[in-house]
């Protein structure tokens with residue numbers, strides 16, 4: 001891919017690019033909606049990635065090419081503050097606005113990129129684009145920021161520039177992913193606590209409902225508000241807590257009467273997810289894949305019943321996963337409200353499983369899914385060419 005990008009850039013702009021960058025999509029394996037509650041997530045960077053080549057140019061106009069889209073897109077460095085709704089260049093403009101807010105300087109540029117991360121599917125195509133862009137800018141402008149701050153730049157693009165109150169999971173996983181490992185992330189200290197090797201002989205199969213969620217339109221921000229309200233109420237009884245991350249199931253139950261019933265259910269999901277992440281870590285250390293898989297099923301039930309971020313299509317896929325041989329567990333992954341489910345499948349059965357799942361789903365719902373067998377790869381990087 002790198003050579004192809006260099007060639008396309010050179011043909012289009014008439015000179016060679018200076019830097020290459022690559023940032024992968026991510027999968028949330030366990031730990032749903034825990035990141036903005038300062039909690040824990042087991043995640044992974046996937047093999048699918050956004051790759052780009054870039055060079056500095058004079059003036060204030062940046063030129064962008066994104067095959068197979070036709071033509072050239074432009075960004076005017078003197079007109080960054082007016083995002084047009086639904087315009088994907090917002091992910092780049094927003095990054096520039098965030099750097100400028102941090103008083104970091106950068107030149108105009110020419111950029112060409114391609115991505116293999118499926119769009120709007122729950123594999124964080126937007127974070128992959130943001131992080132590939134950040135890593136390319138870092139190299140080209142010699143910007144020195146600690147890695148978590150680059151993740152924060154991407155998060156701010158979504159939070160400030162696009163109005164979506166997401167956590168740090170997507171950008172962080174894209175930066176810190178580790179080949180063949182899950183990463184256990186702590187979103188209070190914003191670090192990887194450990195790499196947890198993926199059990200050998202098992203793979204993650206993504207089943208994409210093709211129901212396009214658009215988190216901006218969804219209830220994502222409402223869920224976050226519910227969690228924050230719940231934490232504030234629990235704090236009245238337990239002053240030492242600052243976020244749901246500090247709450248365990250017993251504490252939550254002891255506050256049930258004080259909580260709004262909806263907020264209680266949302267918090268129950270998040271507290272349960274944090275607990276499941278640690279149970280998963282212990283089970284994977286013993287190579288107990290069957291029990292780990294059951295946690296994925298439990299996580300999905302909790303999403304469906306308490307957090308209410310599932311949908312009929314995702315529920316149908318996870319239901320089918322219980323009855324098709326070769327699968328240890330399945331759940332919705334990412335924000336929810338559509339998007340993808342992940343299925344922990346035996347490597348030798350993966351293709352048969354994917355075909356059976358797609359067929360059973362078609363018979364059950366009359367609808368089509370896309371299945372993707374995911375490799376787990378390393379996080380983002382950039383290099384001078």
Ligand code: GLA
Pocket residue numbers: 028031032033034035036166167168169170334335336
């Ligand atoms: C989306 C957000 C993340 C995270 C997940 C749910 O992917 O971008 O920050 O909150 O949903 O875990």
